[in-house]
Amino acid sequence: MQTLSQRWSMLEPAVTVVGPDDDRPRPAVILFHGCGGLRGHLPKYAAAAKAAGWRAFIVDSYAPRGWSRQFAMAMVCTGILLHGWQRAGDVLAALYGVSQRPDVDASKVVLAGWSHGGWGIMEAMSSERADGMLGVADPGAVSLDGVIGTWLAYPYVGVGAFNRMRPWRHCPKTLAVISRSDHLTTVRNAERIHEMVRKCGVPVETWIAEGSHAFDEPMAAGPMRYHPELAAEAERRFVALLNDVAVAPAV
Numbered sequence: 001m002q003t004l005s006q007r008w009s010m011l012e013p014a015v016t017v018v019g020p021d022d023d024r025p026r027p028a029v030i031l032f033h034g035c036g037g038l039r040g041h042l043p044k045y046a047a048a049a050k051a052a053g054w055r056a057f058i059v060d061s062y063a064p065r066g067w068s069r070q071f072a073m074a075m076v077c078t079g080i081l082l083h084g085w086q087r088a089g090d091v092l093a094a095l096y097g098v099s100q101r102p103d104v105d106a107s108k109v110v111l112a113g114w115s116h117g118g119w120g121i122m123e124a125m126s127s128e129r130a131d132g133m134l135g136v137a138d139p140g141a142v143s144l145d146g147v148i149g150t151w152l153a154y155p156y157v158g159v160g161a162f163n164r165m166r167p168w169r170h171c172p173k174t175l176a177v178i179s180r181s182d183h184l185t186t187v188r189n190a191e192r193i194h195e196m197v198r199k200c201g202v203p204v205e206t207w208i209a210e211g212s213h214a215f216d217e218p219m220a221a222g223p224m225r226y227h228p229e230l231a232a233e234a235e236r237r238f239v240a241l242l243n244d245v246a247v248a249p250a251v
Contacts, residue, residue: 001137007089008097014063015094018046019055019103020251027108027246028055028101029151030094032087032117034214035077037062037069041217041231045112048239053248055104059094061087076116079160087120088127089135096142108246110149110172112238115184115214118155125150126166144170149245151238152176154213157193158184164193171202175241177234178206182213183223207237 002010019026029049031042038060046056061082062072075081091111099106113121125147129139149172157164174197178190187208198204209215214224216231242248 001132001135002089003137004089004093004096004139004141007093007136010064011059011061011090011093012097014060015097016043016046016058016060017055018043018050018058020050020053023103024249025103025105026053026055027110027242027248028057028098028104028106029110029112029242030091030098031056031058032091032094032111032113032120033059033061034115034117034217035072035156037067037072039217039219042114045235045238048235049242051251052239052242053251054242057094057098059090061090082116084116084119084123084156084161085127085133085163086135087116088123089139091120091124092129092134092136092139092142095144095147099142099146105246106146108148109146110151110242110245111147112151112153113155114153115156118152119157119161121150121152122155122157122161122168123163125168125170125172126163127169147172149241150174151241153216153234154179154182154184156184157190165196168197168200168202171197171200173241173245174202174204175237176204176206177237178208179213179215180208180210184213209234 049056211227214220215227220226
């Protein structure tokens with residue numbers, strides 16, 4: 001079983017870093033893709049974060065494992081491999097690695113997840129972090145104190161997310177995006193879960209977007225439909241969350 005340091009060493013070569021061209025310690029946002037892997041929308045959010053003075057780190061959970069998109073669609077999206085509690089190990093490892101960078105203000109970190117990535121973040125916020133939990137040997141080796149916000153874009157909260165009603169142990173300001181016609185959950189179910197999170201004392205803003213799951217993904221297919229106007233609004237709200245939780249040095 002990997003330690004957080006070892007998991008970060010595995011992930012780091014596939015992490016895309018986007019940010020102002022300086023070495024000033026800046027607030028950081030770490031982005032986690034959905035079950036289908038990296039798609040074209042995450043770089044847009046990262047670029048928006050850069051324009052706001054933040055450093056953005058796009059974490060690819062699949063390339064370091066040697067998984068193709070086709071493999072992930074068949075094995076992860078169907079719930080066979082890499083459940084949310086296991087993805088939480090990647091979340092903690094990325095937080096561990098990014099927080100050690102001299103160009104990052106480790107007291108000002110936002111975790112941002114789309115679908116499966118949001119599931120992983122929710123598991124990281126709610127799980128007990130005893131040794132061996134969350135698929136890593138030492139999940140408690142990184143502090144969550146620096147996590148001041150979470151962005152949850154249509155996080156997976158369906159029947160496979162067994163711990164979705166588990167109270168959060170760390171409670172940062174949260175913006176949760178709910179898709180009105182999400183084929184993976186009902187609006188009522190999603191709202192019930194986010195209301196539970198509020199009981200932690202965290203301010204949770206919910207936005208019901210009048211679109212499908214992955215409405216901000218240009219290559220969405222099947223029951224998912226790309227909606228450019230909603231995508232632009234999601235990006236605006238993403239930047240608003242960043243600006244709300246921390247003031248970044250001017251670019």
